[in-house]
Amino acid sequence: MARSVPETHDEILAAAARRFAVTGYKGTSLQDIAREVGCSKAAVLYHFANKEAILTELMAPAITMLLALDERLLGSTGQTAQRDAVEGFVELALRFRREIALLQGEFPELLQAPAFAHIQRCSDRLRDALAGGSPGAEAQVAALIVLAGIAAACAEFPHLGDDELRAALLAVARRALGPLD
Amino acid sequence: MARSVPETHDEILAAAARRFAVTGYKGTSLQDIAREVGCSKAAVLYHFANKEAILTELMAPAITMLLALDERLLGSTGQTAQRDAVEGFVELALRFRREIALLQGEFPELLQAPAFAHIQRCSDRLRDALAGGSPGAEAQVAALIVLAGIAAACAEFPHLGDDELRAALLAVARRALGPLD
DNA sequence: TCTTGGTCTGACCGATCGGTCAGCTCCTGA
């Protein structure tokens, strides 16, 4: 029954992604993941140090892309930053449809740890960029609606193709962010 | 130490609302709630049949208002329904800032039970009304972004007063839903 | 053929979960 390491490793990761998307991180047990893979819970913990390590590796690519977007946004301000933020975040959400819901939903609580504080700050800067740098209530509210809304839409419309969903997300987000854009 | 029934009952409800808003339903234990109230876990279960009963009673007013909104929307279509849906949902979200996040976040999973199927159908109709009755991808995406975004914003901006938040939510939602409105 | 090391399992651990129960305290009314 023994498979090659990378094979089982990736199967666990894929199974965890599916389960987390449906029942959330806290709502998914190691037993659930093991059952979906078709192995024992001990096998899951042979490939990953602990449950959190699965989540961390699962989110790593999305977080890397988020950090890259953040860095890109540092070089611009105002309308330019806002346009880049919208396009960048839509692309990120499309690429990581399942993961982005975790980031918006449960992840904040898991990221309270000081070690992950930079991710919180990074998503705060993303929100500011979406707000066009304005501290006003309406601009901040618009930015948050766009952020949370895009994340929710990507999770909720898995049947929509990338191109169709991208077009809809960009159109709605640009309208929501107002005349600035 | 014995307090009057309605007093303790309401204290438990209030404590649960606070905890659920921070750590979610699944992430909050009866022990957590009891600690916040300053009583034993057994006392919590003296006032409520079980954990789910706390959630049910906590959500009841919000669900009642949601059903009322649904009924009101049945009488109209198109732009009229869309306008009513936006205003009605914004008012609902403002009145139940903490509860609405549960409804959007964890509640769907908890509401899988057939007994609660009508709530799912009701929120589906709300989304359709927000989409102006259009089945198109962009209209549906816009409706979901508005729905999820408003819920997230109410949870995220507790410091904003009702009036200021209402104005911002209405403005952003109307823009997001497009030229139809 | 035997050894070795990577892969995986079943049994088990302590902690915590939601929930139960016998019995305590204290207020109230006859």
Add this chain to the structure above:
DNA sequence: TCAGGAGCTGACCGATCGGTCAGACCAAGA
């Protein structure tokens, strides 16, 4: 004055959680 009931507690229950561990299994190299 005292019986009775409401409000509450501490101890306890079985189930499940994340995690550990000794050892079984098996392919590959000596």
